[in-house]
Amino acid sequence: SFELTQPPSVSVSPGQTASITCSGDRLGDRYVFWYQQKPGHSPVLVIYQDSNRPSGIPERFSGSNSANTATLTISGTQTLDEADYYCQAWGAGTAVFGPGTKVTVL
Amino acid sequence: EVQLVQSGAEVKKPGESLRISCKGSGYRFSSFWITWVRQMPGKGLEWMGTIDPSDTYTNYWPSFHGHVTIAADESTNTAYLQWTSLKASDTAMYYCARHKDGSSTSSFDYWGQGSLVAVS
Numbered sequence: 001s002f003e004l005t006q007p008p009s010v011s012v013s014p015g016q017t018a019s020i021t022c023s024g025d026r027l028g029d030r031y032v033f034w035y036q037q038k039p040g041h042s043p044v045l046v047i048y049q050d051s052n053r054p055s056g057i058p059e060r061f062s063g064s065n066s067a068n069t070a071t072l073t074i075s076g077t078q079t080l081d082e083a084d085y086y087c088q089a090w091g092a093g094t095a096v097f098g099p100g101t102k103v104t105v106l
Numbered sequence: 107e108v109q110l111v112q113s114g115a116e117v118k119k120p121g122e123s124l125r126i127s128c129k130g131s132g133y134r135f136s137s138f139w140i141t142w143v144r145q146m147p148g149k150g151l152e153w154m155g156t157i158d159p160s161d162t163y164t165n166y167w168p169s170f171h172g173h174v175t176i177a178a179d180e181s182t183n184t185a186y187l188q189w190t191s192l193k194a195s196d197t198a199m200y201y202c203a204r205h206k207d208g209s210s211t212s213s214f215d216y217w218g219q220g221s222l223v224a225v226s
Contacts, residue, residue, distance in 0.1 A: 033213035042217040043151065043203075043217055045215050048215070054206075088213070088214075090211040094153065094165065095141065095153040095211075096153065097143075097150060097151040097153060099150050100150040100151070
């Protein structure tokens with residue numbers, strides 16, 4: 001199978017833009033999904049198929065995927081966006097999660 | 107409203123067996139694959155395997171295959187994750203999640219609240 005790599009942490013000031021990367025071999029050839037998980041809560045899908053937002057997810061969340069890197073972008077970051085973010089993709093019928101990125105808003 | 111409701115926390119001893127459940131409601135259970143995800147204390151998400159409730163076809167991540175069994179009962183809209191012999195290293199939160207779009211390789215759009223398993 002393959003592996004996904006994410007930075008362990010990202011810090012952002014309120015109102016600024018946070019970018020979280022997810023890297024993997026030829027990742028651009030696969031769909032990438034992004035999940036937000038706050039402490040003590042179940043994960044929430046925030047982006048599917050690289051760049052689509054599920055109903056109820058704010059417009060400030062966007063995604064892209066090209067070559068070997070997918071990116072989750074949070075524009076106008078709010079304190080409530082502080083959470084762990086995981087990318088996920090499929091390979092040979094099995095799902096792989098990235099190690100997660102802790103986003104701190106300060 | 108789509109919901110996945112999981113069974114409660116369990117405290118078990120090494121070597122014991124266990125089955126935890128995930129009951130779906132608010133949608134046609136047989137039309138959407140169910141996945142199980144492990145989260146060890148303070149760690150990230152790990153995909154364990156998936157099941158198609160319509161025919162109980164399963165697919166596992168290699169490191170979990172043979173140690174856990176994923177099952178589903180269409181008549182009760184319930185998916186299961188079971189162990190025959192627990193280890194201390196099975197201590198974790200376990201989540202079930204529904205596959206979006208009814209595809210075997212889609213995203214996970216609804217998640218259960220998690221079932222905490224402690225083995226000691």
